[in-house]
Amino acid sequence: MWYNNLSDYLKQKYNKKLYKLALDAGRTCPNRDGTCGNRGCIFCSGSGSGDFAANRQLPIGQQLAEAKERIQKKLPAEDVGYIAYFQAFTNTYGSVEELEPLFMEAMGDAEVEILSIATRPDCLQEDILDMLERLNRIKPVWVELGLQTIHPKTADYIRRGYDLPVYDRAVLALKEREIDVITHVILGLPGETVEDMLATVEYVGRTRTQGIKLQLLHVLEDTDLAQEYREGRFETLTLDEYIDILELCIRHLPKDMVIHRLTGDGAKRILIAPKWSGNKRMVMNIIRREFAKRDVEQGSAL
Numbered sequence: 001m002w003y004n005n006l007s008d009y010l011k012q013k014y015n016k017k018l019y020k021l022a023l024d025a026g027r028t029c030p031n032r033d034g035t036c037g038n039r040g041c042i043f044c045s046g047s048g049s050g051d052f053a054a055n056r057q058l059p060i061g062q063q064l065a066e067a068k069e070r071i072q073k074k075l076p077a078e079d080v081g082y083i084a085y086f087q088a089f090t091n092t093y094g095s096v097e098e099l100e101p102l103f104m105e106a107m108g109d110a111e112v113e114i115l116s117i118a119t120r121p122d123c124l125q126e127d128i129l130d131m132l133e134r135l136n137r138i139k140p141v142w143v144e145l146g147l148q149t150i151h152p153k154t155a156d157y158i159r160r161g162y163d164l165p166v167y168d169r170a171v172l173a174l175k176e177r178e179i180d181v182i183t184h185v186i187l188g189l190p191g192e193t194v195e196d197m198l199a200t201v202e203y204v205g206r207t208r209t210q211g212i213k214l215q216l217l218h219v220l221e222d223t224d225l226a227q228e229y230r231e232g233r234f235e236t237l238t239l240d241e242y243i244d245i246l247e248l249c250i251r252h253l254p255k256d257m258v259i260h261r262l263t264g265d266g267a268k269r270i271l272i273a274p275k276w277s278g279n280k281r282m283v284m285n286i287i288r289r290e291f292a293k294r295d296v297e298q299g300s301a302l
């Protein structure tokens with residue numbers, strides 16, 4: 001069993017373990033403020049997919065220090081490093097004047113090795129790309145793009161608010177600037193078949209972004225998806241189904257693509273379904289055990 005997982009990749013590259021510090025740049029999202037929508041993506045909770053992010057009222061330096069302290073309390077004293085992760089909402093939605101100082105502040109911490117910025121592909125205008133290029137010369141910058149699916153029907157249903165070519169252009173522009181891209185894909189979106197999900201994953205494989213996050217669809221409180229779920233309009237995946245789909249996806253991904261995540265990341269306190277996904281450690285153990293049994297190998301179906 002082998003797949004190119006993030007923690008091995010980081011350990012090899014940095015010779016130590018890197019931990020993510022969830023930071024909040026105080027942004028909103030064009031899919032929420034009326035620019036391309038008011039209600040956000042159908043699955044997105046009020047926190048803009050940043051349910052573990054820090055207190056957005058605090059300056060970045062303080063958020064960073066508090067996040068480090070929380071991690072250090074749980075760790076034995078060892079040489080560690082950090083990824084400053086701007087996860088909540090759309091972190092390139094704003095002017096360069098507003099954003100660059102925030103990112104610089106996070107990067108300025110000597111223990112921060114990587115700056116990771118989650119955003120939408122339609123929020124990467126030329127001046128923002130130039131800023132990312134400047135930052136990438138100081139420390140590696142990762143840009144995480146929420147694609148979720150390549151299928152227009154599902155994209156409409158989830159109210160993603162941009163078309164596939166926008167993603168393609170963003171990936172190209174970032175690659176030209178030698179900035180690593182990580183694509184988010186959601187498995188289990190309503191109406192999608194296993195073939196649909198695989199087609200999305202294969203597409204991402206062909207774009208050869210540096211990494212991919214495979215996320216199980218979570219139904220969270222405070223989302224329109226929760227309403228649909230309660231009305232019985234769709235069902236979420238079982239753990240067995242999810243493992244089968246994951247296996248298929250991994251076998252179809254290029255070997256050099258780093259897999260940043262194999263499950264979802266929804267906060268347990270607002271998780272409605274599937275309930276089994278709430279115990280992340282147990283789920284990961286089961287997935288690894290099954291993968292070992294089936295001798296899953298990334299890229300074996302290519």
Ligand code: SF4
Nearest residue numbers: 029040041044048089
């Ligand atoms: S683009 Fe991101 S932050 Fe905006 S509504 Fe969709 S999931 Fe939420």
